[in-house]
Amino acid sequence: MKVLIIVFMLAKQGDHKMQKIKVYNRKIASLTTLGTFAALILSLLEPLMGWVLVLCACSFCITLYKSLTYNSPLKNSVLNLLALLCISILIWLATDYGLLNTMINLLVVACCLKILNLHHTGDYQMVASIQLFLVACGLIFHQSLLNSLFYALLIILIFCVLHAIKIKETGLKTYLTHTVILLLQAIPVACLLFFVTPKLSPLWKMPVNQSTKTGLSEKMTPGDIAHLAKSDELVFRAEFTGLLPSPQQRYWRAIVLDQFDGKSWSISNINTSFGGPPTIEFQGQALDYVVIAQPTSTKWLYSLDIPVLIQDLSTQTISTNQQFQLTGRTPLYTQGLYAVKSFVEQPLNIYKGYEDLTQYLQVPSSGNPETVEFIGENINTSMTTQEKIDKLTSIFSHGDFRYTLSPPLMQSAPIDEFLFEKKVGFCSHYASALTYMLRLADVPARIVTGYQGGEVQSGNVISVHQFDAHAWVEAWDNDKGWTRIDPTAIVAPNRVLSGLLSMVQNRQEFRQQSPFSLTNLKEYAVFNQLRLLIANIDHTWDQSILSYNQERQKSILKKIFGNMKAESFSYALIGSFVIIGLFISLLFIPKRKAKASDEIKWINKLFQLFERQKIPRIENETLQQFSQRIQVRLTPQATSALGFIVKEYYEWKYTSLQQQTPFKMLKNRLYKHIVTLQSQFTNK
Amino acid sequence: MRKDIESCVSAIKQKIKGKDEQIQLALVCLLAKGHLLLEDLPGMGKTTLSQCLASVLSMDYARVQFTSDLLPADMLGVNIYEPDTHQFSFHPGPIFHQVLLADEINRASPKTQSALLEAMAESQVTIDGNSYELPLPFFVIATQNPLFQSGTYPLPESQIDRFTMKLSLGFPNFEAEKSMLLSNDDRLFSQAVIDTEQLLGLQKQVTNVVVSEAIVDYILALVNATRDNPEYPNALSPRASKAIYHCAQAFAFIHDRTYVIPEDVQMIFPSVTEHRLRGQEQYAHNATLLSVQLLKKVDPIAA
Numbered sequence: 001m002k003v004l005i006i007v008f009m010l011a012k013q014g015d016h017k018m019q020k021i022k023v024y025n026r027k028i029a030s031l032t033t034l035g036t037f038a039a040l041i042l043s044l045l046e047p048l049m050g051w052v053l054v055l056c057a058c059s060f061c062i063t064l065y066k067s068l069t070y071n072s073p074l075k076n077s078v079l080n081l082l083a084l085l086c087i088s089i090l091i092w093l094a095t096d097y098g099l100l101n102t103m104i105n106l107l108v109v110a111c112c113l114k115i116l117n118l119h120h121t122g123d124y125q126m127v128a129s130i131q132l133f134l135v136a137c138g139l140i141f142h143q144s145l146l147n148s149l150f151y152a153l154l155i156i157l158i159f160c161v162l163h164a165i166k167i168k169e170t171g172l173k174t175y176l177t178h179t180v181i182l183l184l185q186a187i188p189v190a191c192l193l194f195f196v197t198p199k200l201s202p203l204w205k206m207p208v209n210q211s212t213k214t215g216l217s218e219k220m221t222p223g224d225i226a227h228l229a230k231s232d233e234l235v236f237r238a239e240f241t242g243l244l245p246s247p248q249q250r251y252w253r254a255i256v257l258d259q260f261d262g263k264s265w266s267i268s269n270i271n272t273s274f275g276g277p278p279t280i281e282f283q284g285q286a287l288d289y290v291v292i293a294q295p296t297s298t299k300w301l302y303s304l305d306i307p308v309l310i311q312d313l314s315t316q317t318i319s320t321n322q323q324f325q326l327t328g329r330t331p332l333y334t335q336g337l338y339a340v341k342s343f344v345e346q347p348l349n350i351y352k353g354y355e356d357l358t359q360y361l362q363v364p365s366s367g368n369p370e371t372v373e374f375i376g377e378n379i380n381t382s383m384t385t386q387e388k389i390d391k392l393t394s395i396f397s398h399g400d401f402r403y404t405l406s407p408p409l410m411q412s413a414p415i416d417e418f419l420f421e422k423k424v425g426f427c428s429h430y431a432s433a434l435t436y437m438l439r440l441a442d443v444p445a446r447i448v449t450g451y452q453g454g455e456v457q458s459g460n461v462i463s464v465h466q467f468d469a470h471a472w473v474e475a476w477d478n479d480k481g482w483t484r485i486d487p488t489a490i491v492a493p494n495r496v497l498s499g500l501l502s503m504v505q506n507r508q509e510f511r512q513q514s515p516f517s518l519t520n521l522k523e524y525a526v527f528n529q530l531r532l533l534i535a536n537i538d539h540t541w542d543q544s545i546l547s548y549n550q551e552r553q554k555s556i557l558k559k560i561f562g563n564m565k566a567e568s569f570s571y572a573l574i575g576s577f578v579i580i581g582l583f584i585s586l587l588f589i590p591k592r593k594a595k596a597s598d599e600i601k602w603i604n605k606l607f608q609l610f611e612r613q614k615i616p617r618i619e620n621e622t623l624q625q626f627s628q629r630i631q632v633r634l635t636p637q638a639t640s641a642l643g644f645i646v647k648e649y650y651e652w653k654y655t656s657l658q659q660q661t662p663f664k665m666l667k668n669r670l671y672k673h674i675v676t677l678q679s680q681f682t683n684k
Numbered sequence: 685m686r687k688d689i690e691s692c693v694s695a696i697k698q699k700i701k702g703k704d705e706q707i708q709l710a711l712v713c714l715l716a717k718g719h720l721l722l723e724d725l726p727g728m729g730k731t732t733l734s735q736c737l738a739s740v741l742s743m744d745y746a747r748v749q750f751t752s753d754l755l756p757a758d759m760l761g762v763n764i765y766e767p768d769t770h771q772f773s774f775h776p777g778p779i780f781h782q783v784l785l786a787d788e789i790n791r792a793s794p795k796t797q798s799a800l801l802e803a804m805a806e807s808q809v810t811i812d813g814n815s816y817e818l819p820l821p822f823f824v825i826a827t828q829n830p831l832f833q834s835g836t837y838p839l840p841e842s843q844i845d846r847f848t849m850k851l852s853l854g855f856p857n858f859e860a861e862k863s864m865l866l867s868n869d870d871r872l873f874s875q876a877v878i879d880t881e882q883l884l885g886l887q888k889q890v891t892n893v894v895v896s897e898a899i900v901d902y903i904l905a906l907v908n909a910t911r912d913n914p915e916y917p918n919a920l921s922p923r924a925s926k927a928i929y930h931c932a933q934a935f936a937f938i939h940d941r942t943y944v945i946p947e948d949v950q951m952i953f954p955s956v957t958e959h960r961l962r963g964q965e966q967y968a969h970n971a972t973l974l975s976v977q978l979l980k981k982v983d984p985i986a987a
């Protein structure tokens with residue numbers, strides 16, 4: 001007896017211990033979840049809206065408090081209401097914010113709210129899966145090696161959480177070893193999928209976050225480029241064989257914007273449906289150089305005015321359009337290399353009368369009334385184009401305009417506000433305002449975005465970084481053709497002469513944005529080397545992993561399998577996917593329920609017959625109880641038919657008859673009674 | 685209903701008015717070779733019911749009033765030294781009767797309770813190394829007062845499980861009580877309707893009632909629903925499923941059917957399982973019986 005009691009007590013204690021371990025594991029899991037949540041939010045600051053961040057902070061604090069003290073569940077109804085509210089706000093803001101960003105915000109909101117109620121295993125699993133999605137979203141924005149490692153760590157932690165809520169032992173080491181072993185097992189499959197999955201663009205293409213990845217985008221809202229100026233990412237390198245261009249000549253054209261909607265500039269349709277460049281005689285000094293461009297995932301390429309492609313293998317897929325822009329046939333996903341000859345002294349008036357100029361006079365029908373009025377007062381039709389241009393550019397030299405990297409927000413009438421109130425802005429503000437005014441003054445004008453300047457390195461190499469991004473204006477003069485005007489140069493001539501870095505005097509403003517950027521420390525040799533080393537590793541990562549695309553996949557597969565028809569290969573691929581999918585789905589098939597027998601089907605049909613007459617079966621009623629209950633509602637014929645059915649069915653089912661006669665016979669025997677029932681119902 | 689059973693029921697009905705269902709179920713229990721536990725307040729007719737059952741079925745009857753000082757020997761019998769023959773001779777106790785009424789079983793000590801229950805399970809008693817067969821048919825009717833009454837030793841779950849059925853008579857309705865008072869019949873015993881041979885024959889016939897696989901599945905579905913379910917503190921044992929099986933057969937039999945239908949199972953189910961499901965827990969009188977809840981959960985057709 002005593003032994004029994006001791007055993008019992010031990011068991012009880014064991015039970016208690018289990019409970020304790022469970023509680024401990026839960027605590028660890030909730031804290032880790034919080035940690036990964038915070039890390040994810042911090043890595044995703046860019047696309048998140050302000051209020052979402054506030055929500056995140058609140059939910060973080062509440063959950064931290066809850067997991068450190070007691071754990072009382074929040075009311076689900078409150079959370080649901082909150083979720084509804086958040087979703088409606090998101091929907092309301094969705095059009096301004098873009099689909100991708102809204103979706104990321106939605107995921108974060110979901111994670112925020114779910115994390116408030118971490119109680120059951122299911123809650124943890126839900127949060128973990130949301131977080132895995134958020135990791136994927138984070139990889140859209142940050143793809144460098146370091147970031148990838150960071151996200152890999154987060155994934156390990158998330159799986160640790162999933163593990164901790166399931167196992168019955170404790171200790172960080174156990175979680176980690178188990179998780180790492182699990183993930184290691186997954187790596188071969190992931191690699192295989194990575195190399196073999198067809199990189200079909202609409203399905204497998206990563207959504208690209210425009211301004212971060214592209215550098216310059218095809219739509220420019222004043223202020224956009226200022227954002228780029230805070231990035232010290234390399235855009236391209238140009239290797240010159242001869243002379244270097246002078247600082248004033250280093251205007252690297254990329255995109256021409258000619259459509260204005262009052263707020264932002266974009267590329268018009270006319271612009272894109274171009275023919276080839278005009279054939280002209282080039283004259284004067286030419287610069288020879290090779291551009292090595294970093295991947296941007298757009299097709300726009302860079303060159304100095306006026307470029308002529310040197311025909312060779314690398315430039316076959318690149319074309320020049322009539323605005324003398326270089327464009328690749330496909331977006332630049334990998335590093336690109338092309339050789340160009342630029343005639344910098346060639347005047348820009350060479351293709352006089354070549355284009356339809358009406359597009360360059362387009363202005364939005366309303367908005368910015370002060371500017372319209374100002375043009376009306378100061379410009380008259382009798383002035384020559386050059387006079388108009390002079391008059392308008394003089395505004396910038398005489399007004400007290402300032403150049404800044406962090407321009408204030410100008411919302412309703414941006415150009416009015418910029419010209420007459422704030423008078424501070426970045427190159428895009430100046431370019432935008434001048435182009436608008438020129439157009440109002442009946443001078444065809446357009447904005448060119450690209451890069452200005454660049455860092456001259458040893459040898460004849462110029463490195464151009466994102467912070468060199470610039471926007472300037474080209475105006476049409478009937479005598480001279482297109483003329484380049486850089487209003488920024490008027491306000492801040494240093495910007496053009498010595499580049500942005502020296503322009504922003506004490507660099508305070510510049511450094512603020514990236515305190516850890518090694519560019520800040522390039523005076524010190526050690527750091528500079530470190531910077532180059534990291535850049536090298538990153539470059540390899542870029543080259544080998546991130547820019548793995550369809551063509552490279554093809555070539556690799558070709559190497560392995562030899563010359564294989566693309567078609568047969570894709571069939572094989574689809575086949576193997578189907579097989580793998582089937583195997584996986586086998587795991588998810590719920591335990592097969594015993595197939596409903598003919599008899600059950602028949603009896604359910606019988607009940608349905610009555611249900612259609614609004615006589616439902618009460619749950620778990622037997623057939624006899626059912627027939628007795630509903631008798632009062634039936635006609636005598638129906639009653640007797642039903643009674644017969646019940647009697648026959650019972651005699652068949654609950655006696656030894658069931659073994660002797662198949663159900664089919666009974667069914668046939670009862671058929672006419674069923675028909676009687678049906679006819680009774682239809683008569684009614 | 686079978687004629688012979690019907691006449692039994694109507695004979696008992698003359699003594700115990702307005703309790704047809706309980707009388708039927710008591711007969712079912714008897715025919716299923718089970719033992720019966722009657723739980724009710726004093727004076728509700730528990731003893732009368734057992735006496736009537738015994739006399740109608742012409743079984744000999746003994747009554748043991750269980751008290752806290754009752755010893756197993758008082759019930760089973762003792763070996764007494766006979767000075768004339770210089771030998772011990774066995775003097776059987778009241779248990780050697782076909783119907784034993786163990787009145788107020790929960791007032792006896794656990795030792796005596798278990799002695800009785802052993803006899804119930806094995807149909808024999810062992811005294812001083814000698815085994816004595818109990819008479820056939822052997823039917824124990826135990827009565828107990830509701831547990832809240834003072835001076836009771838509650839039967840543990842393991843012993844409650846041995847009673848095939850537990851019935852409660854409850855207060856008679858107005859009409860029944862009135863006719864009871866007016867009839868002014870003081871005779872305790874009814875006329876015998878069936879003799880012992882016939883009863884044994886009936887018990888044998890009961891076992892021949894067909895229980896189809898569908899019914900077995902249904903019983904198992906019901907029983908399994910109580911296992912691994914926190915709503916049922918005491919799951920039903922295999923002994924319970926056996927009891928359901930036999931009682932359903934007996935119920936079908938007294939209704940003159942040669943096969944069991946789900947309704948039979950449902951009719952006997954509460955009285956067979958409720959005491960097992962509850963254990964020592966008290967009834968909350970207004971709550972639905974656990975067994976009835978269970979019946980509502982399991983589909984008799986799909987099972």
